[in-house]
Amino acid sequence: MDSKKHMSARRRTFLAITIPIMALFFLFNTLPLLQGFAYSFTNFRGFGSYDVIGFRNYYYLFQDSRVGHSYLFTFVYAIVSTVLTNVISMILALGLTSKIVGKGALRGIYFIPNVLGSLVIGYVFSFFFTYVLPSVGGALGIPGLDASILASTSSAWFGVVIVGCWQAIALNTIIYISGLETVPKDVYEAASIDGATGFKKFRYITFPLIMPFFTINMVLCLKNGLMVFDQIMALTKGGPSQSTESISYLIYQNGISGGQFGFQSANAVIYFIVIVAISVFQMKFLGGKEEQL
Amino acid sequence: MENSTKVVYSTEKVKKERKNIPVTVLLIIGCITVFFPLYMTVIIAFKQPSEMTNDIAGALMPPSAWSFSNFAQAMEVTDFWNSLLNSVLITVSTVVLSILIHSLAGYAVGRNMDHSKFYKFAYLYMVSGMFVPFAILMMPEVKQTAMMGIDNPVGVVILYIVFQLPQSMLLYTGYLRNIPLELEEAAYVDGASTWRTYWSIIFPNMKPMHATVAVLIAMAAWNDVMTPLVLMGGSDLNTLPLAQLNFQTAFSTNYNLAFASYLLSMIPILIFYLICQKQIIGGVTNGAVKG
Structure with a gap:
């Protein structure tokens, strides 16, 4: 058996593995993507006949206040929950990496929300917001808390944020912990000799060193925030009066059962472009700020 | 501090x-x-509807008697055992098939992407699938799977395998850099084919990455609502999360029954987490940091 023969057999094996898998990927990922793109130029309702209507869906998309509001809601949700999640996770991670008693158990407990399904968690919190919180708020006489926060158009979005954060914090904390554990101990010792303490130490020593983990958490959190669906489904179903309708919920709701297959396909195309643009921007912007040790 | x-x-x-x-x-x-x-969740699951008063005690106090009747009824209404079985079957087959297929893909692409334009393209093509939100694929996917007759658990498994491929591709190709080519060359000298070398040497050597991939995919598949919802929404087949969704729609007023059902759906993953806590946390961290 000569080497040349072996190499060509090896090449054939690689191709025999790669081509079917790429074909599968094309069939269930790229092809539906192309179909969605094609449907976005039609007035297809999901059934029956349809016509090609050019860019009309896109034209109406930018004038549709319901679509506009879903973008606004999704962005506000994603940004607020990303900031809240990262601040709380960072504090928790600093606590969980300090010299505490029962470190392993505490870390294990704080990770629990991440393993539970977000739909069921949403249902549990929905009950909490509707019955428990108002009864506590009413008894203590806190204004604004004596009724369900999910029932008001001005506060329902924050209920969704709380549930989203409750689960996201678990994951982000663990990622920050693994980041903090990569920081060598002697760096801190050198810093304390130089007189850096407290927030200064965190700001100038710790934070730059765990910058890559900050990047990961920002990207993860913002991406999950922009795709929020389960929590909406469980907590508000987009209500009250469409105030908490996220982009993916609207696409699901009106595209699949609302007879707007074509129109929502156009919405999905724009949504896709927005996600790609943000991801690329984040990786370029945040990726360049990492500190090398 | x-x-x-x-x-x-x-x-x-x-x-x-x-x-x-x-x-x-x-x-x-x-x-x-x-x-x-x-x-x-626990106290409401055990309470009777008559104990559900609108004051703080009604919301926060433990039940007067710990009866399992809610659970028995919830199991019947949600067809618990069948839903559980479906969830287990979908999750296990997704994990097993994904590990086999994704690691092979990662191997073939990872060993060639540095010196071949085709494999570099294959890598970028499949990894870029990460940016495609399910929302844009959802509607065509419903049509396509129905047309192919796989608007059922089989289709759900196939979609999971495809949607998880970008992440696994990143993880496996990254890990493969730690496995020296010399290992394979030694096997080749002994006359083994690439295919056999893969299964006897590379696959076992990627074990730590299999664990990471398994954890990530298992959790994603187990808790996912959207894919089974759009693919098998109208059918009698339920997964555990889907059963909660249907239950909620049908009996939203009986909270005790609903919470018994939620608790039942949390228990399997909580038990799993208790047993494999280290692997799960390790896998999730690894996946996020390297992926």
């Missing part, structure tokens, strides 16, 4: 013994935010 760090680092010798009690206490108090929703 700041104080103690100063103390700890300036007095090297007592580092091991000195524990930060205030932070420990704060963190233990913080656990309430994790346990309270779970506590609420």
Whole structure:
């Protein structure tokens, strides 16, 4: 058996593995993507006949206040929950990496929300917001808390944020912990000799060193925030009066059962472009700020 | 916290013994935010509708009697055992098939992407699938799977395998860089084909990455609502999360029954987490950091 023969057999094996898998990927990922793109130029309702209507869906998309509001809601949700999640996770991670008693158990407990399904968690919190919180708020006489926060158009979005954060914090904390554990101990010792303490130490020593983990958490959190669906489904179903309708919920709701297959396909195309643009921007912007040790 | 760090680092010798009690206490108090929703789930699942008063006691006090009748009824209404079986079957087959297929793909692409334009393209093509939100694929996917006759658990498994491929591709190709080519060359000298070398040498060597991939995919598949919802929404087949969704739509007023059902759906993953906590946390961290 000569080497040349072996190499060509090896090449054939690689191709025999790669081509079917790429074909599968094309069939269930790229092809539906192309179909969605094609449907976005039609007035297809999901059934029956349809016509090609050019860019009309896109034209109406930018004038549709319901679509506009879903973008606004999704962005506000994603940004607020990303900031809240990262601040709380960072504090928790600093606590969980300090010299505490029962470190392993505490870390294990704080990770629990991440393993539970977000739909069921949403249902549990929905009950909490509707019955428990108002009864506590009413008894203590806190204004604004004596009724369900999910029932008001001005506060329902924050209920969704709380549930989203409750689960996201678990994951982000663990990622920050693994980041903090990569920081060598002697760096801190050198810093304390130089007189850096407290927030200064965190700001100038710790934070730059765990910058890559900050990047990961920002990207993860913002991406999950922009795709929020389960929590909406469980907590508000987009209500009250469409105030908490996220982009993916609207696409699901009106595209699949609302007879707007074509129109929502156009919405999905724009949504896709927005996600790609943000991801690329984040990786370029945040990726360049990492500190090398 | 700041104080103690100063103390700890300036007095090297007592580092091991000195524990930060205030932070420990704060963190233990913080656990309430994790346990309270779970506590609420448990007490409401055990209560009777008559105990559900609208005051604080009604919401927070434990039930007067611990009866399992809600659970028995919830199991019947949600067809618990069948839903559980479907969830287990979907998750297990997704994980097993994904590991086999994704690791092969990662191997073939990872061994060639540095010197071949085609494989570099294949890599970028499949990894870029990560940016495609399910929302844009959802509607065509419903049509396509129905047309192919796989608008059922089989289709759900296929979609999971495809949607998880970008992440696994990143993880496996990254890990493959740690496995020297010399290992394979030794096997080749002994006359083994690439295919056989893969299964006897590379596949076992990628074991740590299999664990990471398995955890990530298992959790994603187990808790996912959207894919089974759009693919098998109209059918009698349920997964565990889907059963909760249908239950909620049909019997939204009986909270005790609903919460018994939620608790039942949480128990399997909580048990799994208790047993494999290290692997799960390790897998999730690995996946996020390397992926």
